[in-house]
Amino acid sequence: xxxxxxxxxxxxxxxxxxxxxxxxxxxxxxxxxxxxxxxxxxxxxxxxxxxxxxxxxxxxxxxxxxxxxxxxxxxxxxxxxxxxxxxxxxxxxxxxxxxxxxxxxxxxxxxxxxxxxxxxxxxxxxxxxxxxxxxxxxxxxxxxxxxxxxxxxxxxxxxxxxxxxxxxxxxxxxxxxxxxxxxxxxxxxxxxxxxxxxxxxxxxxxxxxxxxxxxxxxxxxxxxxxxxxxxxxxxxxxxxxxxxxxxxxxxxxxxxxxxxxxxxxxxxxxxxxxxxxxxxxxxxxxxxxxxxxxxxxxxxxxxxxxxxxxxxxxxxxxxxxxxxxxxxxxxxxxxxx
Amino acid sequence: xxxxxxxxxxxxxxxxxxxxxxxxxxxxxxxxxxxxxxxxxxxxxxxxxxxxxxxxxxxxxxxxxxxxxxxxxxxxxxxxxxxxxxxxxxxxxxxxxxxxxxxxxxxxxxxxxxxxxxxxxxxxxxxxxxxxxxxxxxxxxxxxxxxxxxxxxxxxxxxxxxxxxxxxxxxxxxxxxxxxxxxxxxxxxxxxxxxxxxxxxxxxxxxxxxxxxxxxxxxxxxxxxxxxxxxxxxxxxxxxxxxxxxxxxxxxxxxxxxxxxxxxxxxxxxxxxxxxxxxxxxxxxxxxxxxxxxxxxxxxxxxxxxxxxxxxxxxxxxxxx
Amino acid sequence: xxxxxxxxxxxxxxxxxxxxxxxxxxxxxxxxxxxxxxxxxxxxxxxxxxxxxxxxxxxxxxxxxxxxxxxxxxxxxxxxxxxxxxxxxxxxxxxxxxxxxxxxxxxxxxxxxxxxxxxxxxxxxxxxxxxxxxxxxxxxxxxxxxxxxxxxxxxxxxxxxxxxxxxxxxxxxxxxxxxxxxxxxxxxxxxxxxxxxxxxxxxxxxxxxxxxxxxxxxxxxxxxxxxxxxxxxxxxxxxxxxxxxxxxxxxxxxxxxxxxxxxxxxxxxxxxxxxxxxxxxxxxxxxxxxxxxxxxxxxxxxxxxxxxxxxxxxxxxxxxxxxxxxxxxxxxx
Numbered sequence: 001x002x003x004x005x006x007x008x009x010x011x012x013x014x015x016x017x018x019x020x021x022x023x024x025x026x027x028x029x030x031x032x033x034x035x036x037x038x039x040x041x042x043x044x045x046x047x048x049x050x051x052x053x054x055x056x057x058x059x060x061x062x063x064x065x066x067x068x069x070x071x072x073x074x075x076x077x078x079x080x081x082x083x084x085x086x087x088x089x090x091x092x093x094x095x096x097x098x099x100x101x102x103x104x105x106x107x108x109x110x111x112x113x114x115x116x117x118x119x120x121x122x123x124x125x126x127x128x129x130x131x132x133x134x135x136x137x138x139x140x141x142x143x144x145x146x147x148x149x150x151x152x153x154x155x156x157x158x159x160x161x162x163x164x165x166x167x168x169x170x171x172x173x174x175x176x177x178x179x180x181x182x183x184x185x186x187x188x189x190x191x192x193x194x195x196x197x198x199x200x201x202x203x204x205x206x207x208x209x210x211x212x213x214x215x216x217x218x219x220x221x222x223x224x225x226x227x228x229x230x231x232x233x234x235x236x237x238x239x240x241x242x243x244x245x246x247x248x249x250x251x252x253x254x255x256x257x258x259x260x261x262x263x264x265x266x267x268x269x270x271x272x273x274x275x276x277x278x279x280x281x282x283x284x285x286x287x288x289x290x291x292x293x294x295x296x297x298x299x300x301x302x303x304x305x306x307x308x309x310x311x312x313x314x315x316x317x318x319x320x321x322x323x324x325x326x327x328x329x330x331x332x333x334x335x336x337x
Numbered sequence: 338x339x340x341x342x343x344x345x346x347x348x349x350x351x352x353x354x355x356x357x358x359x360x361x362x363x364x365x366x367x368x369x370x371x372x373x374x375x376x377x378x379x380x381x382x383x384x385x386x387x388x389x390x391x392x393x394x395x396x397x398x399x400x401x402x403x404x405x406x407x408x409x410x411x412x413x414x415x416x417x418x419x420x421x422x423x424x425x426x427x428x429x430x431x432x433x434x435x436x437x438x439x440x441x442x443x444x445x446x447x448x449x450x451x452x453x454x455x456x457x458x459x460x461x462x463x464x465x466x467x468x469x470x471x472x473x474x475x476x477x478x479x480x481x482x483x484x485x486x487x488x489x490x491x492x493x494x495x496x497x498x499x500x501x502x503x504x505x506x507x508x509x510x511x512x513x514x515x516x517x518x519x520x521x522x523x524x525x526x527x528x529x530x531x532x533x534x535x536x537x538x539x540x541x542x543x544x545x546x547x548x549x550x551x552x553x554x555x556x557x558x559x560x561x562x563x564x565x566x567x568x569x570x571x572x573x574x575x576x577x578x579x580x581x582x583x584x585x586x587x588x589x590x591x592x593x594x595x596x597x598x599x600x601x602x603x604x605x606x607x608x609x610x611x612x613x614x615x616x617x618x619x620x621x622x623x624x625x626x627x628x629x630x631x632x633x634x635x636x637x638x639x640x641x642x643x644x645x646x647x648x649x650x651x652x653x654x655x656x657x658x
Numbered sequence: 659x660x661x662x663x664x665x666x667x668x669x670x671x672x673x674x675x676x677x678x679x680x681x682x683x684x685x686x687x688x689x690x691x692x693x694x695x696x697x698x699x700x701x702x703x704x705x706x707x708x709x710x711x712x713x714x715x716x717x718x719x720x721x722x723x724x725x726x727x728x729x730x731x732x733x734x735x736x737x738x739x740x741x742x743x744x745x746x747x748x749x750x751x752x753x754x755x756x757x758x759x760x761x762x763x764x765x766x767x768x769x770x771x772x773x774x775x776x777x778x779x780x781x782x783x784x785x786x787x788x789x790x791x792x793x794x795x796x797x798x799x800x801x802x803x804x805x806x807x808x809x810x811x812x813x814x815x816x817x818x819x820x821x822x823x824x825x826x827x828x829x830x831x832x833x834x835x836x837x838x839x840x841x842x843x844x845x846x847x848x849x850x851x852x853x854x855x856x857x858x859x860x861x862x863x864x865x866x867x868x869x870x871x872x873x874x875x876x877x878x879x880x881x882x883x884x885x886x887x888x889x890x891x892x893x894x895x896x897x898x899x900x901x902x903x904x905x906x907x908x909x910x911x912x913x914x915x916x917x918x919x920x921x922x923x924x925x926x927x928x929x930x931x932x933x934x935x936x937x938x939x940x941x942x943x944x945x946x947x948x949x950x951x952x953x954x955x956x957x958x959x960x961x962x963x964x965x966x967x968x969x970x971x972x973x974x975x976x977x978x979x980x981x982x983x984x985x986x987x988x989x990x991x
Binding site for chain 3: 553554555564652
């Protein structure tokens with residue numbers, strides 16, 4: 001029994017929503033997290049609003065279905081349905097233009113393309129909005145792979161020490177010695193270009209930093225009084241790790257997630273430019289727009305829209321990331337600031 | 338001290354072995370020789386040409402273990418050749434890789450060295466100013482500007498730099514390279530400028546954090562209590578201590594120089610190692626890619642060893658323990 | 659308002675009047691964490707400023723030399739040193755005073771010394787900041803200071819880095835730094851709290867000896883009544899930003915009159931009868947935002963009554979002993 005791609009994505013979105021609801025529920029019950037997150041919201045309301053906007057847009061593009069009725073059409077996402085069906089032209093057209101850019105033939109939807117159309121005649125506004133889903137996918141999926149991986153390897157290394165730690169340290173050193181861009185390129189060239197592979201490659205180059213952090217933090221937690229007490233009382237190791245170590249790493253997880261998110265999206269843009277990125281990403285739009293700048297008159301709307309969308313998300317995430325780190329920083333935690 | 342140095346070098350060597358192993362798994366265990374051959378020779382090449390190509394490039398040997406001759410495996414060859422810097426020929430056009438490397442190093446260095454050497458004082462100066470005015474509006478504006486600057490993709494910097502400076506203002510050529518010392522600066526001005534601008538945002542933010550953190554430490558309070566002025570405290574007390582985390586950061590930046598150099602060289606037509614790598618990607622030239630990653634790793638491992646040595650000079654706690 | 663002046667014939671060497679330091683308390687308000695503190699110390703005398711954590715004693719010390727960290731601000735306060743008034747608004751003057759006329763010793767020698775400079779260099783730096791001497795001369799002075807503070811093998815120790823010294827030696831080096839420019843006032847903020855008990859006694863002895871020999875006024879900040887007993891000539895007790903009782907060591911330790919001081923002394927384990935429950939002060943120190951305008955100890959005080967809604971004034975109990983308490987003033991205690 002195989003799922004159609006769009007049904008799988010729909011289920012994925014449903015799963016994410018469920019996870020989100022679960023997380024919100026847990027946060028509500030914990031005064032620590034409630035306070036901290038409220039503080040972040042207080043400091044960066046605009047940036048959070050911008051991110052929420054991107055999330056909603058991405059979500060709209062992630063849910064798709066077929067039209068009922070005769071003749072199986074392609075499934076269309078909620079986002080696409082906000083635009084007229086078959087919203088394409090033949091080729092380039094300027095924003096809000098009535099005629100094609102080259103040749104001046106009348107458009108099929110004159111004056112309706114707010115940001116013009118690209119070389120294939122696709123509406124640039126729609127493309128830009130669809131890029132949000134790709135960007136969030138890159139950041140989210142990569143972190144979903146990298147963070148558990150880093151925890152799985154780093155926490156035992158810090159906890160058990162000894163040979164395991166040496167081995168892990170060797171592994172980390174080796175991976176960290178290869179410049180990540182080269183490693184990324186090598187990985188993607190070797191394992192292929194699909195979304196999962198690209199995210200996996202990004203995860204492989206990105207997990208090392210967090211792994212080191214998790215390992216160091218585990219070492220510290222191990223020496224805390226109440227953890228030592230738990231060990232003395234004979235609590236089993238898996239239980240200690242699950243109940244005492246991991247919860248103390250949560251704030252680091254959050255900080256890492258937010259801080260590396262923007263880096264990942266930017267890396268994907270670079271990969272796209274090298275021809276190794278995800279389809280439909282802003283990076284790909286920028287790459288395709290490269291030679292549009294050298295035309296005369298200049299075609300700027302494709303590049304402009306993608307750049308602006310990319311910049312908006314990255315800036316918002318960076319701003320929130322700073323606030324999150326300040327609020328959740330273990331040093332401020334200790335000083336009770 | 339010598340004992341430490343020897344151990345450090347041994348660890349570096351071990352890491353090199355690890356890198357080679359990783360490369361082996363990545364390149365030889367995942368890609369099929371026939372696919373590589375087909376990409377090099379074209380889809381329509383006859384099977385004999387493919388087989389010949391595979392034999393020429395050594396992909397026909399057994400991968401891990403050859404009962405007849407243990408040294409006649411891809412694994413062994415891979416290690417032997419990388420460690421002796423016998424890089425062989427490109428998968429794409431049979432040009433010896435080592436030759437390409439030699440040709441490209443000069444151009445790459447002429448780009449990355451100025452980038453690295455100019456970037457540090459520039460970022461230090463900017464962040465010292467911002468940290469000096471910490472908590473005032475100069476500081477806040479500076480930090481926001483830095484975050485904005487680092488939120489812009491390097492691609493945008495490159496494209497707008499090229500367009501604004503190269504096309505609109507026509508101050509410098511958009512791309513190209515001429516190693517003649519008389520004119521080389523004209524070709525480097527734009528890529529170096531773009532590269533500096535791109536790195537400035539995140540560097541200033543990081544340095545500022547370091548300065549502010551050091552500035553709030555107890556020994557700084559003691560220095561003020563001794564009657565030292567702001568300038569003296571910054572120069573004599575904060576800066577030497579701040580150099581320690583800054584050193585680490587600079588080393589971590591070195592691989593970033595590869596990325597930057599990669600894109601800058603490729604966009605601005607500078608025939609350096611980065612360009613070679615990008616060409617290799619487009620041509621699916623695995624042999625060259627392997628070598629580039631290996632060389633990159635070697636450089637990085639060397640840089641880490643140099644930094645560790647620099648630490649012992651900068652931090653007496655490390656030196657005398 | 660020198661109600662609390664030292665009971666000596668001559669003028670006190672150091673006088674602090676009306677010191678007020680504020681911190682922001684949210685919503686644009688500022689709260690006075692040091693709320694009108696007056697201190698006076700004579701030559702060769704040790705005044706101990708005692709109180710729990712959070713009562714503002716460390717900030718008082720920092721406020722005297724205008725080293726309060728942002729966003730705190732010294733709003734008011736006059737400092738008179740050897741009869742000369744130090745003008746609050748001149749930053750260059752304060753820079754010269756710090757380390758010069760007023761020396762400070764901090765609590766954590768581990769972190770209060772610059773880790774990448776030798777201790778000798780750090781002590782010599784003080785000399786060169788305040789006097790025009792050559793490097794060689796400054797180094798000589800540093801060496802003799804090391805001798806003075808009891809650092810063994812002083813010549814060799816000049817080139818040691820802080821991490822190579824024990825806690826006690828580090829603290830001696832800090833004291834040497836504070837004394838280097840021959841200050842009139844030495845402020846020691848919990849100088850022995852971070853040290854081993856055996857080393858504590860040595861450092862306290864050192865401080866007492868130096869104070870007498872060099873004729874300095876010593877302001878000792880501490881929460882440890884044992885230290886007070888060892889070293890102090892006079893004591894000022896602080897609670898929630900205000901000084902509530904002042905007197906000689908004997909008066910404070912043997913015959914305290916303020917309910918808070920009494921409770922503090924009663925809570926000492928040494929005073930508790932064997933086997934009995936240790937006495938404690940009910941409640942907790944309120945945070946600065948919650949400090950009332952009236953007597954701040956009122957809601958924990960067993961002798962609280964109606965007038966305590968207003969801030970109490972000083973009541974003189976003897977030439978040297980004064981208390982700020984309505985109950986004492988009204989003859990109820």
